[in-house]
Amino acid sequence: MRVCSLVVVLAVSSSALATAGPPAPGPEWFAAHRAALVAKLPAGAVVVLRGPAEPEAEVGDGYRPDSSFWYLTGFTEPDAVAVLRPSAAEGKRYVLFVKPKNWTEERWTGRRAGVEGAKAAYRAEAAFPVEEFQKESPSLLAGAKALFYLDARDRAFRDKLITAWQTLAAAGTESLPASDVAPVVAQMRLVKDAAEIAILREAVNLSVEAHRAALAVARPGVNEGVLKAAMVQRCLAGGAARMAYAPIVGSGPNSVILHYPDANRIMQRGEMIVNDTACEYGLYAADVTRSYPVNGTFSPEQRALYEIVLAAQKAGIAKVVAGAKQHEIHDASYEVLVDGLLKLGLLKGTPDDVKTSRSYAAFFPHGTSHWLGLDVHDAGSYEFADPKDRWTRYFSSNATLRPGMVLTVEPGIYIPEKSEGVDPKWWNLGVRIEDDVLVTEKGPDCLSCAAPREIADLEKAMKPAAAQSR
Ligand SMILES: [Mn+2]
Structure with missing residues (x-):
């Protein structure tokens, strides 16, 4: 029986296993991003983009390019610099600085495009070894009216660059401004084009398969790590380079820890699992959470909380409409959550008292929605009308939803042990339901809702797993 079911699993997922890996956009796609960026900047601007070096410690999932650097260059190797100088003479408009080919080094750390590859494959008009950036930069910066930089958190690089820029400015008569271009790139990344949406869909579909794999192995007596392992296996086998973020698989007392990091506890009958895990695919992140009982059947308390969160999530998703404000998603989910918690007697007073x-924050301590894309908490402004603290931010995100934006909708209820005035039957129950939703002209397109979400579908x-635990 086991062998048979394995064959079925492989057959179902063979399409993902058979692919040659994530689709990679061509060089013209990145060139279009560079053109769109410089079109937003004043004439005479020079743009310097940093692709960070590899961190010293050889730990973690390996090097991942900075999202904005990749978005503008397509270059995925560590330690690079790109210079855009649209008004310069031909040959200086797009210059890349990269690690040169060197087999002695490449045989340790991986193959490189090298200086020639930077021109041939990445469309640089000129290319140099990255060590030569300091030497070459004065001639690339000279004559520019304004510097725009993207430092990818490499402060040492930024400080040196600005010093070089100020030295040039001091030699002239006019003041030369320098500013961070990250917010401009962030706004560009906020609206995804068809190619990005296609990759995001694949990231999400793979994550949905991973959630099914976890559901198939969850049962009492099993370690949380078994669910995590099943999901990581599915993501990597399906072509993901890494997970989109550290998986969160928490049962019972861990289900109320929002970002529970360990996944190493034996799960017990009667507990809830909050499983917030997703794949990164072709550098695009999915972000999906499912919650379900360890033993596969909802208790009355689990069902009561789950039904509230699901209704709140559906109310939130219904607000993912072009022209709506982002905070309307939180408003709608919040209203349903509070109404449900008042009806259960877990909150007291009127909705106004609660607000x-x-x-409410004792049971619902987070926001409902964030942008999703190359980063799991993707770049892009929320345009908070009241940025005082996070509670006011959740209700005041004034960004207008436009087709091509992708965001999460993820309300939750978490009842910690010893919650004041709360019957112990509710303790240690956590529920979060999170899906990834694309804004379209025709309304919300839930990319991840194929992962079982209704109580009957989860049960x-x-x-099959529950049957094995009897
Ligand atoms: Mn999320």
Whole structure:
């Protein structure tokens, strides 16, 4: 029986296993991003983009390019610099500085495009070894009216660059401004084009498969790590280079820890699992959470909380409409959550009391939605009308939703042990439901809702595993 079911699993997922890896956009796609960026900047601007060096410690999932640097260059190797100088003479408009070919080094750390590859494959008009940036930069910066930089958190690089820029400015008569171009790139990244949406869909589909794999192995007596392993296996086998973020698989007392990091506890009958895990695919992140009982059947308390969160999530998703403000998603989910918690007696007073006292925060301590894309908490402004603290930010994100934006909708309820005035039957129950939603002209397009989400579908998906625990 086991062998048979394995064959079925492989057959179902063979399409993903058979692919040659994530689709990679061509050089013209990145060139279009560079052109769009310089079109937003004043004439005479020079743009310097940093692709960070590899961190010293050889730990983690290996080097991942900075999202904005990749978005503008397509270059994925560490330690690079790109210079855009649209008004310069031909040959100086797009210059790349990269690690040169060197087999002695490449045989340790991986193959490089090298200076020639930077021109041939990445469309640089000129290219130099990255060591020569300091030497070459004065001639590339000279005559520019304004510097725009993207430092990718490499402060040492930024400080040196600005010093070089100020030295040039001191030699002239006019003041030369220098500014961070990251917010401009962030706004560009906020709206995804068809190629990006296609890759995001693949990231999400693979993550949905991973959630099914976790549901199939969840049962009492199993370690949380078994669910995590099943999901990581599915993501990597499907072509993901890494997970989109550190997986969160928390059962029972861990289900109320929003970002529980360990995944090493034996799960017990009667507990809830909050499983917030997703793949990164072709550098695009999915972000999906499912919550379900360890033993595959919802208890009355689990069901009561789950139904509230699911209704809140559906109310939030319904607000993912072009022209709406981003905070409307949170508003809608919040209203349903508070109404449900009041009806259960877990919150006391009127909806107004709850909002004024923020008593809801004891059970719902996070926001409902964030941008999704190359980064799991993707770049792009939320345009907070009231940025005082996070509670006011959640209700005041004034960014207008436009087709091509992708965001999460993820309300949750978490009842920690010893919550004041709360019957112990509710303790240690956590529920979060998170899906990835694309804004379209025709309304919300839930990319991840194929992962079992209704109670009946979750119980059905868990049946085979639950049967083994009897
Ligand atoms: Mn999220």
